[in-house]
Amino acid sequence: MTHFRFFIALCATAMLLTLAAPDSATAQQRARTASQVRSSVRPDIRLGVFTDGGVFSAGGGAQFFVTNDIYINPMAEFVFISGATAIFISIDGAYQFATDGPIGAWAGAGLGILFATGGGGSATQAGLNLLGGVSLPIVNSSLEPYIQGKLFVSSSNTFQIALGVRF
Numbered sequence: 001m002t003h004f005r006f007f008i009a010l011c012a013t014a015m016l017l018t019l020a021a022p023d024s025a026t027a028q029q030r031a032r033t034a035s036q037v038r039s040s041v042r043p044d045i046r047l048g049v050f051t052d053g054g055v056f057s058a059g060g061g062a063q064f065f066v067t068n069d070i071y072i073n074p075m076a077e078f079v080f081i082s083g084a085t086a087i088f089i090s091i092d093g094a095y096q097f098a099t100d101g102p103i104g105a106w107a108g109a110g111l112g113i114l115f116a117t118g119g120g121g122s123a124t125q126a127g128l129n130l131l132g133g134v135s136l137p138i139v140n141s142s143l144e145p146y147i148q149g150k151l152f153v154s155s156s157n158t159f160q161i162a163l164g165v166r167f
Contacts, residue, residue, distance in 0.1 A: 046148075046164030048077065056080045057088065063166065069096050073110075084118025092129050092150075104135040104144070112152055127154025135166070142167055 042063040049056050061075025072093050079086035094108025110129040116122065133148030144166040152158045 042144075042166045044075075044146075044164050044166040046075075046077070046162045048160045048162035050079075051159045051161065057160065057162070059088070060164075066093075069098065070094070071096065073108075079114070079116075081116065081118070084116050086114060086116040086118075088112060088114050088152075090129050092131055094131065102137055104137070104146075105133070107132040112154075114152075114154075125154050125156070127152050127157075129153075 043060065044062065045058075045060040047056070047058050057077040057079045059075055059077025061073050063071045063073050065071045070093065072091065074091045075089070077088045079088050090110050090112035092108050092110030094106040097105045097107075099105065108129075108131050110131070112127055112129045114123075114125045114127075116124075129150055129152055131148055131150040133146050135144050135146035137144045146164050146166065148162045148164065150160045150162065152160065
């Protein structure tokens, strides 16, 4: 339950940052129009840490916008577990909140599957993803760094914090 409270706090912070974003000429210069940002596929790479045990992950995915506010984000990550090989695959959908400034914020849900082998056995675990995050595009660049929290709800819930960049 602690991870769920942390996830709620992360989403609340993202929304507050979005509402507090300045509406200035600089902010508008940094913001790209919806058609520029959402007209193409946006690949991304990320590094993450699962908070229950400090297990690290590295992977990537891509954003596919369905509308100007809603996107699908398939991704795959290699999870660094001692003595095992693990891959986390998920497909998430998210709502991109409209902002007047450069800070982007989103919240969403999806499905995830964790495949793990090691110690002479294997395991597969499926679950629900609940996620939220914030991003800040780099001025005059297509790069968009972000931070995202993801709660993987399954037989053993786990929370991941990821830092990434979209291209």
